[in-house]
Amino acid sequence: MGETRVRWREWGEAAFREAQEQDKPILLSISATWCHWCHVMDRGIPGDPVHTGTYSDPEIAELINTYFVPIRVDTDRRPDINARYNMGGWPTTVFLTPDGEILTGATYIPPMQMRQVLLQVLQYYRSHRSEIQRRAQEIARRRQEASRPVARPGAQLSWTIPMHLIGLIARAYDPVYGGFGEAPKFPHPEACLLLLVEYVRGGCRDERLAEMVRRTLHGMAEGGMYDHVEGGWFRYSTTRDWSLPHFEKMLEDHARLIPLYLYAAEVLEEERFREAAVRALEYIQRTLYDPEREVFWGSQDADEEYYALSRRERAMRPPPAVDRTVYTNWNSQMALALLIAADILEEDRLQEMALRNLDAVWEWAFDASTGALVHYMDIHGERADAKGVPPLLGDQIHYARAALAAFQRTGERRFMERALRLRPYLESALADPEGGGFFDRPEDPHAIGALRIRQKPLEDNAAAAEFYLTLYDLTGDLRAREIAERTLLAFEQEYVKYDFAAAPYGLAVYRAITEPVRVHVIGPREDLETRRLLRAAWHGDPFHRVVIPMDPRQDAPAIQAQGFPLDGWPAAYVCVGTRCLPPARMPAELVERLRMSGR
Known part of the structure; x- marks a missing residue:
């Protein structure tokens, strides 16, 4: 027995x-x-x-x-x-x-x-x-x-919100070791990103903001939080000084940290940050990427003994197990991270990997019967919908955001079309038409226990707002802008409960109240010079810029409606509000135009 x-x-x-x-x-x-x-x-x-x-x-x-x-x-x-x-x-x-x-x-x-x-x-x-x-x-x-934060009548979005959050971040900042709060200490990459965004907006003059980011990123890259043998970050530190981590490695964390480190390397001129990000990318491609299926696995197990070994000793032991499950939301976040990394590192293969990943995820995860993406599929083919998991907010939003990012970098219409195909499910099954914002899961009369009450997660709603704002900037859809604003207004008082962890909300509000730089890139999308202009269009700001690819063979009416000529392409027009600079026809010329735009 x-x-x-x-x-x-x-x-x-x-x-x-x-x-x-x-x-x-x-x-x-x-x-x-x-x-x-x-x-x-x-x-x-x-x-x-x-x-x-x-x-x-x-x-x-x-x-x-x-x-x-x-x-x-x-x-x-x-x-x-x-x-x-x-x-x-x-x-x-x-x-x-x-x-x-x-x-x-x-x-x-x-x-x-x-x-x-x-x-x-x-x-x-x-x-x-x-x-x-x-x-x-x-x-x-x-x-x-x-569970139901709602937009207050008369409430407005203003600079007060991101400025208040920056104050909360500064109050939680550890001036000795960097990071925010006491032990256990988590990365909170969006908090650093909000500080960086404000530092750049202010003309890179407030060194207090730069120092908070610099010390925090050095702490995470040089202490125990970083795997100095195989590359990549562990999930969090159990100690205030970043010395003793929890040893699991998560795809989601790398999708958030890699773009932050690359952007910080550019803004703060810190080569060490770039090196940490590049080694983390190598780890992801070596350990969590399946080149045959073109998807990313979810995580690698914690193993304290293994990670204490030297490079030679590790080579003699099997590595910690990898969770061979494909999560739609995390794959989408990593695809977006790769697109940003491709811009900053000027590596086409990273962009190609991101595009192949988005295609692969769409192929297996999109369910035409619901009009939505399922949450996961494992290596054995088991899918979330077969286990009773409904299509969740995070999967739809993160894929839609990555799809718009892919469209802006390639002009490939299938990515825009996929983002638009997810809208009906978002707005019919997950949106709160009365209070604004989105629930994490659809209404279910058979839901069990606490699942009977739907929740509005702050981070996913912030991502939803950014998706709809980008959709508005790309298409001029006023309804999309309205949905974004009501989503953010639903948390206009609620965000303070999250303290500095509400940084993703602060970034989304910043995006809503700032007039973005728009770059109209006109030219056949397969043309080499057009692709070079699309790459250059992201120079200096991979997060809050809007790039609108326009192919003169298909988009002639839209090009004329914007007042741009139909000949003389490829060309890129940098615009803020109703003001556009003269056309740039070479990447270096476009970079100069972007500097002239004041960003």
Whole structure:
């Protein structure tokens, strides 16, 4: 007879029905393939008598199997569940009523403590029914109130918001080691990006802003947060001085850090930042990229022993496991990062990789029956929709943003068309027509527990606003501009609850209240000189510029409507508001025009 193991169920109606019929509380474990302490809680640390496996303990497993309904969820595959039930980290260990309301919870629980917790929860569940019901109703009410930020009548977007956020970032800044807040210390790349954007806007005169970015990026690139053997960043530091990281490596983090480091290298003239980004790109292509499928895998596992080895010693051991799951949102973010990297590093192959990735993701992830992209597919072909995961906001928005970025750099119409194909789902299934903004998941009358109440995630809504603002700048669609503004206004008071972590919202507001530099590039898209002008059009600002490719063979009416001649191409016109500079016909000439535009 084998050892007793926890009999994990999948999140779904069957598991909750079992809990209701047998009147058992639910033990929900939110885990991750990259999570070291999740593995410790499952299996323990070999040779360590203190950290034995909680769930591999036969007595604990028997208690759980007998008196609870255990459910296991992967946080990357179910971000909607994680957003509602996470207890402050991974693993999350949360006890629920059979209806899915929270009784209590924690993160890592060692075996000795787990025995006591299981018995205490069981006793509380059996003897405090009326109190549990009242508390569940109160939690549901608070959750409902917190989930629906709405645009206030008369509210406006102004410089007050990004300036306030810069103040919050400065208050959280660590002047000794860089970074923001105390340990554990996370990268917060958007906070650095907001500081950089304001530094450039102010004419690069406020050295206080530059120093916050410089010290923070040096800390993350030169301390324990960076893998100095294989390249790339670990997820976060457990210490204030960046010396001891959590060793998992995430595709999402690299998609946000690589463009930041490259832009900072340009603005602050720091070659070390460029080197860190290039080595991180090499790591991503070597470890997380599948050249056959042209997709990026989700993450690489944490392994403290492996990452303590030298280069020679590492070569003698198999590397930590890679989660061979393709996440639509993270692939889209990495595609955007590659497009930006291609501009700054002037490497066509990075752009080509991004375009192939966007094509590959669209091919497997777009579901014509819903008009939306599914969240993930793993190497075995298992898809999110087959597991009951609805199309989520983050996947649609991040792909749509990357698609518009690809269109602006190539003039390839399929990317614009894909972004437009995602709009109906966004606006019919996820938008809040009354309060503004977007919910993370569609309405579902059969949703379980906390999923019954939809949420408006700040970061994804900020990304949505940026998508709609870019769409307006490219097409002149006033409805798109209105949606963007109402999305941002929905958080006009709410953002302060996030403190400096609301930096993505500050960047989106900055984008909304700033007149962008628009570059109209006119010429056949396959023409070499046209492509060179498109590359040069991003010089100096890969984030807040709008580049409008116009092919004279197809876009003649639009070119004439803008007042540009139909001959003499390829040519690029730099415009701010209604003022356009004379045409540039060579990349160097275009770069000079961009300098003249005041950016």
